[in-house]
Each structure stands twice: as structure tokens, then as C-alpha cells.
Amino acid sequence: MSLKDKVLAFSLALALCGGGFLVMDVGLMKMQGLSLVFHK
Amino acid sequence: MDRTGSLKIMSKKTLFRLMAAFFALAVMSCAASDQFSVQAATEVATDSTQTAKVYAPAPKLTAADYPTIAGVNGRLAVWIFAQLHLWFAAFVLAVPIFVFIIEAVGMRTRDKRYDDMAYEFIKVTITAYSLTAILGGLLLFSLILFYPHLLIYLSTIFSESMFYYALLFFAESAVLYLYYYGWHWLQGGLRKWVHLTLGLTLNAVGTTLMLLANAWLTFMMSPNGVDAAGVFSGDSWAAIHNFLWNPINIHRFVANIAYGGSIVGAYAAFKFLTARTSQQKAHYDWMGYNANFIAICALLPLPFAGYYLAAEIYAYSQQMGITLMGGIFAWLFIIQAVLIGTLFLSANYYLWCGMGRSDGARRYTKYIKYIAIVLVGAFLVWFTPHTLVLTNSELKSLGGPHHSILGPLGIMPAKNTAVNVMIIFTFLSFLFYRRSNKIAIVGWEKTGNIIQIALFTAGIANILFLGIYHGYFTNTVYKVAASIPQVMTTFVVIVGALVLDGFIYRGAKDVGPLNWGRIPDRAQYALFLLAVAFTWLMGLMGYIRSGIRQHWHVVDIMRDASPDAYTPTLGYAANVVSVAAIIFLAMVIFVFWIAQVSGSKTLPAGYWKE
Numbered sequence: 001m002s003l004k005d006k007v008l009a010f011s012l013a014l015a016l017c018g019g020g021f022l023v024m025d026v027g028l029m030k031m032q033g034l035s036l037v038f039h040k
Numbered sequence: 041m042d043r044t045g046s047l048k049i050m051s052k053k054t055l056f057r058l059m060a061a062f063f064a065l066a067v068m069s070c071a072a073s074d075q076f077s078v079q080a081a082t083e084v085a086t087d088s089t090q091t092a093k094v095y096a097p098a099p100k101l102t103a104a105d106y107p108t109i110a111g112v113n114g115r116l117a118v119w120i121f122a123q124l125h126l127w128f129a130a131f132v133l134a135v136p137i138f139v140f141i142i143e144a145v146g147m148r149t150r151d152k153r154y155d156d157m158a159y160e161f162i163k164v165t166i167t168a169y170s171l172t173a174i175l176g177g178l179l180l181f182s183l184i185l186f187y188p189h190l191l192i193y194l195s196t197i198f199s200e201s202m203f204y205y206a207l208l209f210f211a212e213s214a215v216l217y218l219y220y221y222g223w224h225w226l227q228g229g230l231r232k233w234v235h236l237t238l239g240l241t242l243n244a245v246g247t248t249l250m251l252l253a254n255a256w257l258t259f260m261m262s263p264n265g266v267d268a269a270g271v272f273s274g275d276s277w278a279a280i281h282n283f284l285w286n287p288i289n290i291h292r293f294v295a296n297i298a299y300g301g302s303i304v305g306a307y308a309a310f311k312f313l314t315a316r317t318s319q320q321k322a323h324y325d326w327m328g329y330n331a332n333f334i335a336i337c338a339l340l341p342l343p344f345a346g347y348y349l350a351a352e353i354y355a356y357s358q359q360m361g362i363t364l365m366g367g368i369f370a371w372l373f374i375i376q377a378v379l380i381g382t383l384f385l386s387a388n389y390y391l392w393c394g395m396g397r398s399d400g401a402r403r404y405t406k407y408i409k410y411i412a413i414v415l416v417g418a419f420l421v422w423f424t425p426h427t428l429v430l431t432n433s434e435l436k437s438l439g440g441p442h443h444s445i446l447g448p449l450g451i452m453p454a455k456n457t458a459v460n461v462m463i464i465f466t467f468l469s470f471l472f473y474r475r476s477n478k479i480a481i482v483g484w485e486k487t488g489n490i491i492q493i494a495l496f497t498a499g500i501a502n503i504l505f506l507g508i509y510h511g512y513f514t515n516t517v518y519k520v521a522a523s524i525p526q527v528m529t530t531f532v533v534i535v536g537a538l539v540l541d542g543f544i545y546r547g548a549k550d551v552g553p554l555n556w557g558r559i560p561d562r563a564q565y566a567l568f569l570l571a572v573a574f575t576w577l578m579g580l581m582g583y584i585r586s587g588i589r590q591h592w593h594v595v596d597i598m599r600d601a602s603p604d605a606y607t608p609t610l611g612y613a614a615n616v617v618s619v620a621a622i623i624f625l626a627m628v629i630f631v632f633w634i635a636q637v638s639g640s641k642t643l644p645a646g647y648w649k650e
Contacts, residue, residue, distance in 0.1 A: 001486050009415040009487055013494030021502040024532070032521045038514040 095196065098270025098598035099189050106602040107185060113606040114186025116616065121182050123579055123620045124627075125175035127299075129253075130292070130578070133170050133246045135165045135302025136219075137210050138334050140239040147232060157327055159223050161304050163638070167631045168219055169213075187602075190593045197265070197272045197279050198256055205252045207213060212245045247293070254288050255280040260594050262356045262583075270597040283356045289347040294338050294345045299574050301335030303628065308569035309564035310632050322557035328567055329394060335570060336387050336466065340534075343380070343459045344527055351520075353588070360588050360595070368583045370426070371610055377423035377455070379577040385415060386566040386573065391469045398477035400551030407472065414465050418458040426450025448511050456523045457507030457514035460530045464500060467534050471541060478548040488544040492537055499533035502526075579617035587613070 001009075022036075027037045099105075106114060138157045146154030183191045195202055212287050219238045226235035263270070264276030272279070314511035316319045320497035354361030365373060395401035427441045427450070428434075435441065448454055482488070503526050589595050591605045599605075608616075 006486075006490060009490045013491045015497055017495050017498035018501065021498055021525075021529055021532070023450055024528060025502065025506065028525040028528060029521055034518060034521050034523070038510070038518050 081399075090277065093274060095272040095274065098193055098266075098594060100642060101189055101599070101601040102208055103601055104191050106187070109185055112186075113604070114182070114602070117182045118179065118186060119583075119616060120620050120623070121175060121179040122616070123582060124624055125172065125179045126582065127575060127578065127624045128168055128172040128175055128627075129250070130296040130299050130463060131303050132165050132169045133250055134296040135168075135304060136216075136239065136242050136246060137297055138300065139165075139528050140236070140243055142330070143236055143239060147236065153323075153326070157330065160327070160635075162220055164176075164304065164307055164631060164635045166216075167634045168628075169216060170625055173629070187593075190598065193270070193598060194256060194259070197259070198276070200276050201252050201255060201280060205249060207246055208249050208252070212242065212249060215242045215245060220494070250292060251285075251289055251590055252280070252298075254292060255282065255285055257586075258282050258284040258288050260592075261353075261360070261589060263594050263597050266597060268597075270594065284349075284352060287352040291342075291345040291349045294342050295578070298335050298338035298342055301331050301333075301338060302567075302571040302574045305331035305335060305567040306628070307331075307632050307635070309567035310629075312564050312637075313561060314636075318557055325397075325557045325559055328390075328564065332387060332390050332567060332570070335574075336391075336470065339383060339387065340463050340466065343463070344635070347523065363588050364584065365588065368607060368610070369525070369587060372580055372584055372613075374423050374425050375614070376577060376581060379573045379580075380459075381419035381422055381462075382465055382573045383570060383577070385419065386569040388412075388469045388567040390563050390570070391473045393559055393566070395473055395476045396560070397554045397558050398551055399555075400478070401476035403470075403475055404472040411465050411469055415462055418462045418465075421449050421454055421458040422462070424454070425450040451511065451519070453507045453511030453519045453522065456526050457503055457511070460503045460507075460526050461500065463530055464496070464503075464533055467537070468496070471537060474541070475545070477551045477554055478545050479499055479551060480548050482544060482546065485544055488540055492540055492544075495533055495536050495540070499529050502529045571628075572621070572625065575621045576617065579621055580614065583613050583617055 026036050096237045108114075142154050142158040142161070146152065207539065215238055219235070219242050222235060222238070226232060226238075259279055259282050262283035263279075264282035265273050265275045267273070270583050305328055308331050312321055312324035312328060315324055350361070350364065351362055363369065388411065392405075395405065417498045424446060426447065428438075428443070430438065430441060442450075480488075506522045506526050507531075510518050514522075587607055590607060592598065593600045
């Protein structure tokens with residue numbers, strides 16, 4: 001596996017996992033009646 | 041009869057006597073409570089056929105209602121006996137849970153080593169069980185002697201559950217004897233299934249006992265089934281099912297397993313260090329590893345069970361919650377953080393030392409130092425206090441009791457972040473340990489590893505984002521709410537990485553046979569440290585749980601009017617808990633020694649007639 005392939009695979013997996021966690025964060029905060037981003 | 045047999049029978053007889061005494065005491069207390077109930081309550085006719093019992097309100101006591109006996113401080117006596125009883129009870133309730141699991145694993149794998157290990161664990165429990173009963177008796181005696189009115193009031197409300205508790209205690213003894221003494225008799229085929237069922241029954245009875253006792257103590261914190269004056273409605277289930285009952289049940293159930301694992305881990309370490317042959321060393325090394333594995337498995341979810349309990353305490357009474365973590369007891373939470381950090385560090389250290397059992401571990405040892413740095417960093421954040429104890433000149437130079445940048449490290453978002461990171465990295469240590477003796481054979485191993493690294497990276501980044509953003513830039517509501525996605529992130533990382541690892545190492549080859557016993561002695565001291573830190577931690581946190589009632593026997597219902605109705609200084613409390621912990625550990629060493637003696641034989645030449 002070349003370095004380019006490794007970086008590509010890592011970036012793709014990171015984007016997928018990061019996106020998944022972000023969706024989960026938004027969902028769990030919404031369930032508590034809040035948004036992920038703080039509004040005064 | 042050899043010494044083993046006589047010891048077993050002696051302990052059995054002693055135990056039966058103790059059980060009988062305990063049962064008699066319990067029945068006596070129920071009878072006494074009933075007698076007082078009759079005195080305190082009146083039977084009023086509601087119609088010609090039915091009568092309803094009217095209960096008296098909670099008594100309003102004066103200092104004269106607390107007997108002084110032989111100059112003994114009643115609170116101190118009850119405190120120490122209750123604490124010792126609880127430590128042993130936690131141990132004897134937890135060990136049968138994983139003995140049952142280990143026995144089931146042995147049945148499934150048909151590996152006799154599991155069966156032998158399960159038997160050795162339960163053997164240690166037998167003596168501990170006697171001590172639990174003795175200490176339970178002493179606790180009951182001291183309550184009768186020093187706090188008679190409180191006991192009468194509680195036993196009026198819980199008369200039914202106390203009676204069933206006594207019966208269940210008897211049942212537990214019977215099942216435990218059958219389980220232990222029938223171990224070698226109930227082997228093979230259907231008999232083994234009967235034995236396993238006995239183990240299940242033992243656990244069901246033991247857990248029910250714990251749930252009942254938990255109801256009594258949580259009633260004192262969050263009374264239910266009574267009116268504002270403490271008049272019992274007659275609904276026993278309402279009194280049992282009070283607000284804090286289930287949070288305590290969950291927290292204690294998980295904590296007991298971790299605690300039981302740590303104590304039998306210490307037993308295995310003790311046996312390892314005193315072993316004379318390499319076979320014995322290998323056996324006790326394996327036993328210590330399994331015990332530590334159980335302790336870690338229960339330790340990982342434990343902080344979340346603790347947070348749930350604390351959140352429920354806040355939900356029940358903000359005043360109680362603020363006393364718990366924002367008032368006088370806050371500094372004990374700093375000690376708690378130090379001890380929990382010690383638990384994580386010693387559990388990890390044991391895993392790292394244990395990697396030496398495999399020749400393939402060299403591939404992973406280079407990463408250990410990074411895990412150690414992260415763990416120590418998280419540990420430092422975890423025990424950073426919010427408000428510093430400072431002199432006037434220090435306060436002036438700092439501009440207040442909080443540091444502008446480090447101050448937020450003292451509040452919960454930072455602590456939550458630290459504990460989640462510690463849990464993920466402890467899991468990483470375990471993952472390396474698990475991999476150290478394996479060689480993957482699947483073609484996509486490298487891709488799998490890259491996905492795993494991405495999962496860990498994204499998870500940790502998410503935990504840091506939630507902790508830092510909500511910790512520094514939002515209000516309290518957001519700070520508390522953000523802890524839930526943090527926990528879920530940790531959960532997803534652990535489960536995801538385990539599943540992925542399972543696929544990567546499906547059908548994997550072993551590097552070589554694991555060299556059980558090839559572990560330095562200092563790793564065994566990490567197991568001792570685990571047991572000592574757990575014991576001390578339970579004692580200190582138990583003091584806090586009880587102390588947040590402040591000057592109430594039963595919060596807002598029954599006031600403590602004794603001369604000891606004040607919160608002792610933290611130094612005094614720490615000393616009491618430390619002395620109790622030393623007594624407990626001395627008793628545990630006695631239990632280990634007895635377990636060792638029961639297996640030894642003396643053949644005196646020329647003593648007996650041929």
C-alpha cells in the first residue's frame with residue numbers, strides 16, 4: 001500500500017467517522033431540546 | 041480427619057451459628073419494630089369490617105434519646121461497622137457474579153482451567169462471607185444500641201422488606217453452601233447444569249439482598265411513601281422505589297464487580313508472589329490477568345454510572361447536589377479524582393507489563409509511552425480543583441480564587457473530557473495487549489488499521505471539541521447536555537474498534553504460546569494498588585453519600601439531634617476511612633491466609649497410632 005493510498009484511505013475514513021460523530025452530536029443535543037451551537 | 045476438612049467444618053459450624061444469630065437479630069428487630077408500631081400507631085375503624093393502620097409521624101428527638109454506652113462514640117462505631125460490612129458485602133456479592141460467568145465459559149469451552157479458577161475464587165469468598173455476617177451483626181447491634189429510635193422508625197416502614205431480607209440471607213447461605221461444597225460432586229452433563237443453575241440462583245438472591253438494603257439507605261436520602269411529617273402511607277413498594285434507589289442500584293452493581301475483580305486480583309498477586317514453582321506462577325499470573333480484566337471491564341462504565349447518580353441527586357434536591365460537589369465535599373472529589381487516576385494508571389501499567397508474556401508484543405511497546413503521556417495529562421486535568429486554596433497575597437496576585445485559563449479545567453466539561461480520553465486510551469492499551477500475540481491473515485489488515493486509527497482520531501477530536509467548546513463558550517445547560525454525546529462517542533469508538541478488530545484478526549495466527557508467569561513482580565504490586573485504591577475510594581465516597589444528608593437521619597423528615605449531628609472535618613473523615621480501610625485490608629489478608637492454610641496438610645510422623 002503506497003503512502004498516497006494510505007493518506008487517501010485515512011482521509012476518507014476520518015471524514016466518514018467525523019461526519020458520523022457530528023450527526024450524532026446534533027441528534028443527541030436536539031433530543032435534549034438544544035442545538036449543537038450555543039445561542040444566547 | 042485432615043486439617044482441611046476440620047477447618048471447613050469448623051468454619052461451616054461457625055458460619056451457621058452466625059447466620060442463626062443474625063437471623064434472630066433481624067427477626068427481633070422486626071418484632072421490636074412491630075411492637076413500637078403498635079404503641080405508636082392506633083387501629084381506627086373505617087367501617088364495620090375493615091381496619092386501617094395509622095402510622096405515627098417520625099419522632100422528634102433530643103440529645104437524651106441517644107444512649108451513651110461505655111464512652112463509645114455511637115456515630116464512629118456505626119460508621120466503621122457499616123463501612124466494613126459494606127466492603128465485604130460488595131466483595132461477596134460481586135465474586136459469585138463472575139464465578140458464574142467463568143464457570144459458564146469453562147462449560148462452553150470445556151477448558152477445566154476456568155472451572156478450577158472459578159472454584160478458587162469462590163473458596164476465597166466463603167471466609168469473607170462469614171466476616172460479612174459478623175460485621176452485619178455488629179452493625180445491627182450498634183444501631184440498636186446507639187440509634188434505637190431511627191432503627192425503630194425505619195423498621196416500621198421497612199418491616200416487610202427486613203423480614204424478607206432475613207429469609208433471603210438464610211436462602212443465600214444455603215445456596216452458597218450447595219454451590220461451594222457441591223462443586224466437585226456436581227460435575228459433568230446434567231449435574232454441571234444443576235450446579236450452574238445454583239450459581240445463577242445465588243446471584244439472584246445476592247442481588248435482591250443488595251437491592252433491599254439499598255432501598256433503606258436511599259430512603260434516608262430521598263424518602264418516599266411518607267408525608268411531610270414522616271407518616272408512612274403503608275405502601276412498602278413506594279418506600280422502596282424511592283427517587284435515588286435505581287441510580288444507587290446501578291452504581292453499586294457495576295462498582296461491586298470492579299471491586300470484586302480488584303480484590304481477587306490482589307489474591308492472585310499474593311499467590312503469585314508466594315508461588316514456588318513456575319507452574320504455580322503461571323496459574324496465578326493467568327488468574328491475576330482474568331481478575332484485572334473483570335475489574336477493567338466494570339471500571340470503564342463506572343464513571344458514567346457515577347455521573348448518572350450525581351445527576352439524579354441534583355435532580356432530587358439541588359441543595360443536596362450542591363453540598364455534594366460544590367460545597368464542603370468538593371475537596372474530597374479531588375482526592376477521588378487522584379484515586380480514580382491511580383486506578384486507571386495501575387490497570388494500564390499491569391496490562392503493559394502483561395504484554396511481556398508474548399514475544400510479539402515488541403511491535404506495540406513503542407506506543408506505550410504515548411499512552412502514558414496522555415493518561416497522565418488527563419489525570420492532571422481530572423484532579424485540577426476549581427477553586428484554589430490560597431493565601432491573601434496569592435489571591436491578590438491571581439486576581440481571585442480562579443485562574444483565568446486553568447479555572448475551567450476545574451469544572452465538569454473538562455473532567456468529562458479527561459475521563460473519556462482516559463477510558464479510550466485504557467481501551468487502546470487493552471487492544472494492544474489483545475493484538476500482541478496475534479498475526480492477522482486477512483489481506484485488508486492495513487486498510488482495517490487505517491480505519492481504526494481514523495475512528496480513534498475522529499472520536500477523540502469530537503470529545504475534545506465537545507469539552508472545550510461547551511466548557512469555555514456556553515452556559516451550564518449546554519455544558520451538562522454535551523456530556524451525553526461525549527459518552528456516546530466513547531461507546532461508539534470502543535464498540536466500533538472491537539468489531540473491526542474482531543474481523544481483522546479473524547482466523548489469526550499466534551506469534552507463539554503465551555508465556556504465563558513471565559511478568560515482573562512489580563506488576564503484582566499494581567494489582568495490590570488497584571485493590572487498596574478501590575477500598576479507600578469506596579470508603580471516602582460512601583462518607584460523602586451519607587454525609588450529604590447533613591443533620592438529617594432521613595432528609596427533611598427526621599432530624600438528627602445527637603451531639604454528633606454535624607459534618608466532621610474532611611481530615612477527620614479521611615482518617616476514619618483510612619483506619620477502617622487498614623482494618624479491612626488486614627481482614628482480607630487473613631482471608632487469603634485462611635484460603636492458603638485450607639489447602640495445606642501436615643503429616644506428623646509418629647503422632648497417630650499405625
